[in-house]
Amino acid sequence: xxxxxEHKAQSHEKILSMAARxxxxxxxxxxxIGTVMTKVGxxxxxxxxxxxxxDDLFVEAVARALDETGRGMVEVAKSAPEGEALRTxxxxxxxxxxxxxxxxxCVRAALGPELARKPIAVRRxxxxxxxxYRERFLPFMPGQTREEKQAKIRLLxxxxxxxxxxxxxxxxxxRREQILREARKFFINxxxx
Amino acid sequence: xxxxxEHKAQSHEKILSMAARxxxxxxxxxxxIGTVMTKVGxxxxxxxxxxxxxDDLFVEAVARALDETGRGMVEVAKSAPEGEALRTxxxxxxxxxxxxxxxxxCVRAALGPELARKPIAVRRxxxxxxxxYRERFLPFMPGQTREEKQAKIRLLxxxxxxxxxxxxxxxxxxRREQILREARKFFINxxxx
DNA sequence: TGTACATCAGTGAACGCGCGTTCACTGATGTAC
DNA sequence: TGTACATCAGTGAACGCGCGTTCACTGATGTAC
Numbered sequence: 088x089x090x091x092x093e094h095k096a097q098s099h100e101k102i103l104s105m106a107a108r109x110x111x112x113x114x115x116x117x118x119x120i121g122t123v124m125t126k127v128g129x130x131x132x133x134x135x136x137x138x139x140x141x142d143d144l145f146v147e148a149v150a151r152a153l154d155e156t157g158r159g160m161v162e163v164a165k166s167a168p169e170g171e172a173l174r175t176x177x178x179x180x181x182x183x184x185x186x187x188x189x190x191x192x193c194v195r196a197a198l199g200p201e202l203a204r205k206p207i208a209v210r211r212x213x214x215x216x217x218x219x220y221r222e223r224f225l226p227f228m229p230g231q232t233r234e235e236k237q238a239k240i241r242l243l244x245x246x247x248x249x250x251x252x253x254x255x256x257x258x259x260x261x262r263r264e265q266i267l268r269e270a271r272k273f274f275i276n277x278x279x280x
Numbered sequence: 281x282x283x284x285x286e287h288k289a290q291s292h293e294k295i296l297s298m299a300a301r302x303x304x305x306x307x308x309x310x311x312x313i314g315t316v317m318t319k320v321g322x323x324x325x326x327x328x329x330x331x332x333x334x335d336d337l338f339v340e341a342v343a344r345a346l347d348e349t350g351r352g353m354v355e356v357a358k359s360a361p362e363g364e365a366l367r368t369x370x371x372x373x374x375x376x377x378x379x380x381x382x383x384x385x386c387v388r389a390a391l392g393p394e395l396a397r398k399p400i401a402v403r404r405x406x407x408x409x410x411x412x413y414r415e416r417f418l419p420f421m422p423g424q425t426r427e428e429k430q431a432k433i434r435l436l437x438x439x440x441x442x443x444x445x446x447x448x449x450x451x452x453x454x455r456r457e458q459i460l461r462e463a464r465k466f467f468i469n470x471x472x473x
Numbered sequence: 474t475g476t477a478c479a480t481c482a483g484t485g486a487a488c489g490c491g492c493g494t495t496c497a498c499t500g501a502t503g504t505a506c
Numbered sequence: 507t508g509t510a511c512a513t514c515a516g517t518g519a520a521c522g523c524g525c526g527t528t529c530a531c532t533g534a535t536g537t538a539c
């Protein structure tokens with residue numbers, strides 16, 4: 088059958104957001120194209136009408152995930168009281184909500200080592216996305232120069248990602264809570280005095 | 281043929297250290313039992329004379345990796361000048377050598393999200409290993425109480441792991457250097473003043 | 474207005490491949506008598 | 507000392523399975539005349 092352009096865009100969109108969630112929840116290796124397509128209501132053969140390869144989908148899914156999480160975080164930062172923006176960002180990032188929802192959360196904490204293992208060409212595209220992502224947060228960082236602010240973002244987000252990632256390994260909810268609490272205190276003290 | 285107990289122990293050892301390296305380099309999903317066994321000079325069918333399952337190997341490989349990296353780091357810390365132990369640990373962790381050798385480096389930075397995705401039973405065993413690992417570093421942490429020192433380790437290592445992990449995504453060696461340099465300065469300043 | 478043809482998202486079957494796991498078998502050595 | 511048997515690390519083949527990718531085909535709609 089012939090489908091409308093909007094129909095195609097909708098399918099593309101569904102595949103993309105399902106992949107963005109599934110990759111973060113289970114890892115890209117454990118998220119097969121067949122599984123993703125089935126969850127979206129299509130057959131796996133149709134995948135290649137939308138993406139050139141699984142790596143291509145991977146990059147687009149990472150882009151989508153970064154865009155969504157970045158947008159969400161900028162939103163809460165903008166509606167925070169004067170001078171509380173960065174504090175709000177840190178509190179949201181290091182929250183139990185974020186810890187318990189890897190599928191809609193930070194790409195670094197969910198896929199960090201997988202990003203590092205991708206072939207150079209893929210990694211370069213992801214690097215560009217991360218550069219872009221960082222730009223969004225410049226307005227909320229303390230510091231005199233642009234370079235100074237960027238340096239802080241390059242440190243703050245990966246550090247928080249590491250803490251969140253390891254807190255997810257813990258099986259005890261109280262332990263998790265405790266780790267996040269201590270981390271919030273630390274990062275707010277260091278970056279958002 | 282009948283093999284000596286030492287022969288079996290040697291095979292076990294070879295499989296274990298090959299897996300510990302391969303898992304960290306390529307991820308556990310991408311490191312097949314067949315591949316690991318072949319690299320060790322055996323056929324994949326022989327695997328189950330040594331381990332109950334792949335997850336069982338995974339836990340043992342993580343244990344091995346944590347033991348080796350922990351031991352190495354404690355060693356340099358012990359031979360550091362008075363009061364420089366923690367500084368030495370941070371510098372070693374956030375070095376280009378560590379960044380470029382994930383196969384012999386920190387489990388958190390190489391496998392963090394995979395640890396978090398394992399079934400509860402596996403995660404609990406890994407959690408215990410991480411608890412054990414942390415004990416080694418207590419003597420080098422500043423702080424009055426044991427709890428205070430532990431809280432700092434729980435923050436420092438995951439944070440550094442996140443930074444190292446994301447520095448590995450970067451394709452430009454100078455960028456990587458810069459990130460590590462800034463991170464070393466930050467963590468030394470915060471934890472090993 | 475009516476007919477002929479082009480488009481192309483999605484299907485369904487197939488490709489070769491490696492996965493984790495099981496199992497009957499091998500055969501050199503160790504143990505029992 | 508010599509013989510019979512048990513052990514068990516490692517082999518090789520097989521199990522069912524899902525993987526990423528390709529491709530001939532379908533058929534409703536859009537376009538050309």
